[in-house]
Structures are given as C-alpha cells and as structure tokens.
Amino acid sequence: MKTNQNPDSSLLMMKVLQQFRLIYGSMRQHFRLVERRCGMSGSQTWVLQEIQNSPGMGINELAVRMGIHQSTASLLVDKLVMRDCLTKERSRGDQRRVGLRIAPKGIVALAALPGPAEGVLPEALSEIPLVALKTLHVNLDELIAHLPGKDQSYAEMTLADMDEQVEREIR
Numbered sequence: 001m002k003t004n005q006n007p008d009s010s011l012l013m014m015k016v017l018q019q020f021r022l023i024y025g026s027m028r029q030h031f032r033l034v035e036r037r038c039g040m041s042g043s044q045t046w047v048l049q050e051i052q053n054s055p056g057m058g059i060n061e062l063a064v065r066m067g068i069h070q071s072t073a074s075l076l077v078d079k080l081v082m083r084d085c086l087t088k089e090r091s092r093g094d095q096r097r098v099g100l101r102i103a104p105k106g107i108v109a110l111a112a113l114p115g116p117a118e119g120v121l122p123e124a125l126s127e128i129p130l131v132a133l134k135t136l137h138v139n140l141d142e143l144i145a146h147l148p149g150k151d152q153s154y155a156e157m158t159l160a161d162m163d164e165q166v167e168r169e170i171r
Contacts, residue, residue, distance in 0.1 A: 023121065030120045031160045037112045040083070042119055042160030047076045048085060048106045049117035056089070056099035066118075069156040085109060119159055 031042040038045050050065050051057065057065075063073035077100060080086040085106035088098045102110075116123040125133065144150060154162060 027119060027121055027159055030115060033114045034117075034160075037114050038109045039112075040080075040085075040109055042117070043076055043158040044080055044085075045109060045113055045117040046119070046158065046160075047073070047080060048102055048110050049113075051086060051100045052102045052107070052110060055101050058097060058099060062100070066158060067156070068158055072157060072161070080106065121159060 034040075034042045034045055046066060047062065050062055054061075059073050059077055060070055062077070063070040066073065077086060077088075081088060083105065085103055087101045087103050089101060090098060110117065128136075
C-alpha cells in the first residue's frame with residue numbers, strides 16, 4: 001500500500017475496501033444458505049432456474065445466460081444430471097442438439113431457495129439504474145487495470161463456484 005497518500009484519500013480507500021468486504025461477505029452468506037437449504041451450490045440452483053424458465057435450452061445458451069464458459073456450464077449440467085435434477089433430451093429435428101429439462105428433484109431444490117438463484121450480487125446489479133451500472137463498469141475496469149496478478153479466467157466462473165474453489169484451496 002502506498003504510504004504517501006493524503007489522509008482523505010486513505011480514509012476513502014478504507015471505506016471502499018469495506019464496501020467490497022460487505023459485498024463479498026453478503027455473497028458468501030447467501031451461497032452458504034443456498035447450500036444448506038437446497039443441498040447444492042448456488043451455481044447449480046442458478047442452472048436449474050434458467051432451465052426451468054426456458055425448458056429445452058442447450059448448454060451454449062445456458063453458458064451465455066450465466067456469463068460463463070461453455071465447459072463450465074457443461075460440468076454443472078453433468079453434475080445435475082447425475083443427481084437426477086436435470087434431464088438431457090435429443091432434438092427430434094437435429095439429433096446433435098441436446099435440450100435440457102428440469103426433473104422433479106430439481107423442482108424440489110428450487111422450491112427451497114432462500115433468495116435469487118443467481119445470487120444476491122446479480123440481483124442487486126439488475127436493480128440499479130443503467131447510468132449507475134455503466135459508471136460502475138467503467139470504475140471497476142479502472143480498478144482491475146491496477147490489480148496485480150489478475151487472473152482473467154475468474155471472469156467466466158460463477159461467484160458460487162469461485163467461492164467453492166477458494167474454500168477447497170484453503171483446506
């Protein structure tokens with residue numbers, strides 16, 4: 001941390017840092033509650049919700065809707081199929097296309113959700129005015145430009161999966 005900052009700048013920096021802590025802590029609390037109530041990760045419940053809202057969608061469309069890499073979406077789907085929460089169905093018109101449908105166990109899991117399946121941060125971002133969202137985007141880009149050791153692969157992971165990965169690495 002730079003030591004030549006003026007006191008006002010240092011105080012503001014600490015307040016912004018506390019805002020990030022509040023956001024991160026709120027997300028972690030939500031994901032833990034989802035896991036406790038639904039018996040699966042926040043990422044998995046988000047997949048279930050997307051499929052429930054658009055039955056028959058494919059993995060590529062799911063990845064786009066969740067803002068994640070296609071391989072990440074595929075892994076999430078495979079886990080949910082193994083748990084009997086989702087089913088895969090081949091399209092009659094194009095046997096190469098696989099559509100996804102929610103299974104009864106998936107419906108039960110979604111019924112236990114304590115809040116938004118996508119998490120509290122995407123929900124909050126969807127509720128702020130567009131001008132504030134654009135300003136936040138520009139300002140976060142500036143922050144990221146100064147962030148040493150950034151790993152771009154995190155941009156295509158869900159927050160719940162990222163949190164789980166960090167927990168595994170700590171243990």
